[in-house]
Amino acid sequence: MSKVMRYIGQAACYGLFIGCIGYFSTSPAYVLLEPGQAVLKLSVTHAGQIKQPCRRRSEEELAKLAPNMRNAMDCTRERSPVDVEIELDGRELYRATLAPTGLARDGASSVYRRFRVPSGAHTLRARLKDHMDLSDFNYVRESQVTLASGQVLVVDFDSRRGGFIFR
């Protein structure tokens, strides 16, 4: 092969090389949301109530314990699972019973989910029950929300601030 042809061949190879890198470094674009879609992020971290209330130990029970361990009250650390429900326009978007974390099951229950939802006006209802013995949800929030296309609505939870926060 002549020198000129070799240089042309090399130029073609380098052209292919940077063409491949140049194209695939940005293309094709990846569509994250279709037009008319918004995002709802559910993020809850909440420690359920203590599963069992404290109880007083009997004299027999106390006698079986080492002298330095004779605490009159027996309080378990285990927490109750937490029920979480999200409804959008009356339709269930998410429903789960979240187990507490930790080896002793004494940690917070957590959930993080991302949903694609249609943009526009919606009725959003969020409910949480932090003890399995409760007959009904003890944290409830229902609001009218209007989502623009591409908007991210966060459904957060903070019991100190009254429960669910939509932002």
Place this chain on the structure above:
Amino acid sequence: MKTQVYERLQQVTRRGLARVEKLFDAAFGARANPLYYLGTLAFFFFWVVVVSGIYLFLYFDTGTVTAFRSVEYLTREQWYIGGVLRSLHRYAADAMVLTMMLHLLREFALDRYRGKRWFSWVTGVPLIWLVFFSGVNGYWLGWDRLSQYVAVATTEWIDWFGIFGQPIARNFLDQASVSDRFFTLLVFLHIGIPLFLLALTWLHMSRISRPRTGTPRPLVLGSLAALLLLAFIKPAVSQGPADLNTMPAAVSLDWFFLFVYPLFDRWGYGAVWALAGGLTLFVSALPWLAPRKAEPAAVVDPPNCNGCGRCFADCPYGAVVMQPHPDKPGHQLAAVNPDLCVSCGICAGACPSSTPFRSAAELVTGIDMPQLSIHALRARLDAALAQLRGPARVVVFGCDHAADVGALREAGVATFSLLCAAQLPPSFVDYALQDGRADGVLVTGCDGADCHFRLGNTWVEQRFTHEREPHLRTRAARERVRVAWAGVADVERLRKELTAYRRELRLSTVEPSNEEPTRNSGMECAVNE
């Protein structure tokens, strides 16, 4: 059965690669074919990323707002240096992924992943993960719309394991969730991971002697110029500042690093973990899933080893070491580590005792290959020379991993396929030519920078040009010795070379040498001259 499937896959891939390599050979020449330097090219691109990254680091601000601004400053205000280096940083990283993956494919196709080579293969697997960690981590730093997507998707992917008390994706719920200190952590990781990668690269190459880390200058300059050209034609730009309160409708993905991300939406995070983990395990286990039949390692014969150290110097895998001789104080003795020996036979070709001129009926050399001993080679050569008839009689010495020399067999041509071309002691060339038993010797093997055993063809050339011992005898007429490297796909080219060579020999006026070759005792370290 399973091994046959893998080997079939290897052969198909190898044939395809050989065609492409041939095209590249034509353009770049066998000595600078980029496909023979994929590993070193990936290493070169790593350094381009490091050097360009150091400059970018000088101007980078760690903050939710300032990170984006500082990168924009480099891209827009300082486009002539900062912008170019940013583009170079990204494109060199992409080129690193490309060359690294091609390197993996090629090493598999060329059967360089199993047997004694398992270590380099297995240590290469975490390198791939580290390259991707570094790249994905880098995409967070610019804190644009792509960073936002990558941050959210990556943390959600990690959260799939549920190992954290709180999901780490909560750190990217909205704009207020991200703190400036987060970027300090990112920068720390973006420097730390490549340092770890560098250390592991050393481990990756640690089992081979004289590891090739350099790339031929024309390739370095050519690829650097090509990336610079790309940086000017298509500068790397940000995709707007990150805003976690909204989600972009689309992002321009870097598919080299982020090709797996669209699968999150289609398959779910668990399935993508299964894919990534499964592939990692599969690739790591490949050397044992398709085990190669163990080849015998080189064997040292102490009475014939004079401790010259040539085998130690030539072994491409550091399998030969020199030890104090147990019986001769002050002398050394070669020893072979069978776990490192790849059975290339280069040591036998380097041994001064491997000369066929020795009068011993049983030719035992200092270090030899049980599967093709020097004695057996001499016996086969003697038999072939006795039957060689016709004009322009040529003995062809080839290599099992290059062009099949068996395909060249015809009247007047005797062929020998060795474990590696460098298994051939140069004295065998003289031996074939002595007393006019053959008119010429053609030595062939892997082409250019693509020796199956890394250094075989280089050692042959150096031995033939007196740069490396044992030298080719100078009394052999140079016109009667021809070296023609030819890869697996180059049989036809080699056939043409042989035909032309035989024609030259027929026309040649060179008279066969009648000089009596020197007969060595085999224990001399002197050159056969």
